[in-house]
Amino acid sequence: MIPFKYAVFAGLLSLGVAVAPASHAAGTLSIAASAGDPGSWDPIDTFLVTWGGVGSQIYDGLTMRTADMKLVPGLATSWEMLDKDSRIRFKLRQNVKFHNGEPFNAEAVKFTFDRLLGPEGAKGAQQSNYNAIKEVKVIDPFTVDFLLSRADPVLLTKLAGYGGMIVPPKYLTEKGDEFFNANPVGTGPFKFVEYKPKVSLTLARNADYWDGAPKLDGLVYRFITEPATQVAELQAGRLDIATTIPTSMLDVVAKDAKLKVASINGPVTLALRFNTKEGITKDVNVRKALVMAVDRSTIVSQILGGNAEQVASFQGKLSFGFDPALKSVPFDPAGAKKLLQAAGVPAGAAVQIDFRGPDSNFREVAQAIAGYLQAVGIKANLKGYETSVLLNDIIPNGKTGEMWQNQWGGWTFDYDNTAYAMYHSGQRWNPYDKDAALDKLLESQRDTYDQQARQKTLREIAQYVSDQALEMPLYSLNTIYGINKRVQNLTLPADGRFRFINESIQ
Missing domain, CATH: 3.90.76.10 (Dipeptide-binding Protein; Domain 1)
Structure with missing residues (x-):
C-alpha cells in the first residue's frame, strides 16, 4: 500500500495540480537527472547515465x-x-x-x-x-x-x-x-507514477519488492541539465541530490550548513574526438599536434579544481584494461607548431569544437582548449548543442566539426564496453573510422575469458588509438554529488546508478 501522504501527492500530480518539490510528501526524494530526458524508459532504447540511474529503480x-x-x-x-x-x-x-x-x-x-x-x-x-x-x-x-x-x-x-x-x-x-516508452513497468523497487517529458519522472515505493520494500515513499527525478540551476534548486531545498555541480560552485555548496559535497572516483571519462574524414584533422600529424598543444594537467588542476585525473586513453584507472604505463602525450606547444608547419597547415586555420551546450563545466574546458590552440595558430570555434541533438543526430550521423566532446560513463568498468563502441567500424559512436587492424584487436579480446590475455589486448588497443591520435584524451572525472543533509543512509555509487533501498529522509 502506498502511504497516505504520498498517495495524496501522486493524486494531485495525476489531476494536473502543480506540486512544488519543496513540499515533499513524507519520504519523497528529489534527484537531478543531469544528462537530460532520455525520451524513452524502454531498456533497449538508450545509453544515457540518466536512464541507468532511473532504470535501476524501475527494473x-x-x-x-x-x-x-x-x-x-x-x-x-x-x-x-x-x-x-x-x-x-x-x-x-x-x-x-x-x-x-x-x-x-x-x-x-x-x-x-x-x-x-x-x-x-x-x-x-x-x-x-x-x-x-x-x-x-x-x-x-x-x-x-x-x-x-x-x-x-x-x-x-x-x-x-x-x-x-x-x-x-x-x-x-x-x-x-510506444506506450511502454512513456509508461514503464518492471520488477524494481519503485513503480512508475507520472512522466512529464523534459520536466520530471515520478516513482512510488514498491511495497512488494522481492528484495525488501524501500524505506522512501517515492522519488522525483527532475531533468535539470544546467549545473548552476541544480545548485540553486539544491540551496532552495527543492532538490535533495544534485548530480552535476560547476566546479566554481563546489565551495558554495560545501559551506552551506544544510548541504554537503561528495567527490569520489568515477567511470566518466572525457576526450575530444577527431573527425578523421574531413578538414585538417584528416592528417594524423595534425591530430598529434593538437593534442600536444593543450595543457591538460593545468585544466584539471585549475578549471576542475582537482576533481578529475588526467588520462592517456579514454578510460579511468577503475577500468579493466587501464594501463598505468601508457603516458599522456606531453604538453609541447613548440613541437605542435613544428608538426603543423610540416603538415602545411596555415596560421589561422580553423577547427570547430562541438560540445554539450548545457555542460557549463565543459564549456570552460573547451574555452581553455581554444586558448591553447590559438597559441599554436589554430582558431577554434566552439559550437554548443542540446545534449540530445548532439548524441542522437550530430555524432552518429557524422555531422560534427573537426572535434567533438566525447563523454562516456564506462558503466561496466571494462575498457571493452567503451573501446568497441567508440572505435569498431560501423558503431554508432564511430562515424568516420574504418580500421581493419583495430577491428581485429577489438574482436579478439571478446573471444576469450582469459583475463590476462584480454588485459594485454585492451592495452594494445589503447596504445593503437593513442598512436593514431583518434582523440585528445582529457580526464577521468570524479563523480560529484551535492546532497541535502536531511538524506540519511545514502550509499554513493561511482557510476550514478543509485538504488534507493535503505535511504530515508530526516
Whole structure:
C-alpha cells in the first residue's frame, strides 16, 4: 500500500495540480537527472547515465552490481557456464511479480532477449552489447539457458543494467512499444507514477519488492541539465541530490550548513574526438599536434579544481584494461607548431569544437582548449548543442566539426564496453573510422575469458588509438554529488546508478 501522504501527492500530480518539490510528501526524494530526458524508459532504447540511474529503480536484471562494484544475484539466483563456456544456465527467482501484477518467469526472460536481439532492439542503442547471445531457451518455468555464438567476458556485468533489464511480455504485447516508452513497468523497487517529458519522472515505493520494500515513499527525478540551476534548486531545498555541480560552485555548496559535497572516483571519462574524414584533422600529424598543444594537467588542476585525473586513453584507472604505463602525450606547444608547419597547415586555420551546450563545466574546458590552440595558430570555434541533438543526430550521423566532446560513463568498468563502441567500424559512436587492424584487436579480446590475455589486448588497443591520435584524451572525472543533509543512509555509487533501498529522509 502506498502511504497516505504520498498517495495524496501522486493524486494531485495525476489531476494536473502543480506540486512544488519543496513540499515533499513524507519520504519523497528529489534527484537531478543531469544528462537530460532520455525520451524513452524502454531498456533497449538508450545509453544515457540518466536512464541507468532511473532504470535501476524501475527494473531488475538477472544480475545486479552493488555500489562497491560486486556482482550479485538479481532476478537470477545463480548461474553456471556449461558446454565449454558456450551456454550459461540461469536459475530464476520465484514469486516475483512485475508492477502490473504479471508474473516474472522464464518466458519473461526469453521475451526480453528475443525483443532486444530482434528488429525492435535493432532500432535502439543496446543491441550490439548483447550480440554474443545466439538464443535464449526456456528449460522450465524458472530456468533458462543462454546459448552463445562467441565468448563475452563482460556479459554477466552487462546483464546488470541498461538493455538487459527484464520487461513484462503481456503488458508490452498489449500496450505496444510506444506506450511502454512513456509508461514503464518492471520488477524494481519503485513503480512508475507520472512522466512529464523534459520536466520530471515520478516513482512510488514498491511495497512488494522481492528484495525488501524501500524505506522512501517515492522519488522525483527532475531533468535539470544546467549545473548552476541544480545548485540553486539544491540551496532552495527543492532538490535533495544534485548530480552535476560547476566546479566554481563546489565551495558554495560545501559551506552551506544544510548541504554537503561528495567527490569520489568515477567511470566518466572525457576526450575530444577527431573527425578523421574531413578538414585538417584528416592528417594524423595534425591530430598529434593538437593534442600536444593543450595543457591538460593545468585544466584539471585549475578549471576542475582537482576533481578529475588526467588520462592517456579514454578510460579511468577503475577500468579493466587501464594501463598505468601508457603516458599522456606531453604538453609541447613548440613541437605542435613544428608538426603543423610540416603538415602545411596555415596560421589561422580553423577547427570547430562541438560540445554539450548545457555542460557549463565543459564549456570552460573547451574555452581553455581554444586558448591553447590559438597559441599554436589554430582558431577554434566552439559550437554548443542540446545534449540530445548532439548524441542522437550530430555524432552518429557524422555531422560534427573537426572535434567533438566525447563523454562516456564506462558503466561496466571494462575498457571493452567503451573501446568497441567508440572505435569498431560501423558503431554508432564511430562515424568516420574504418580500421581493419583495430577491428581485429577489438574482436579478439571478446573471444576469450582469459583475463590476462584480454588485459594485454585492451592495452594494445589503447596504445593503437593513442598512436593514431583518434582523440585528445582529457580526464577521468570524479563523480560529484551535492546532497541535502536531511538524506540519511545514502550509499554513493561511482557510476550514478543509485538504488534507493535503505535511504530515508530526516
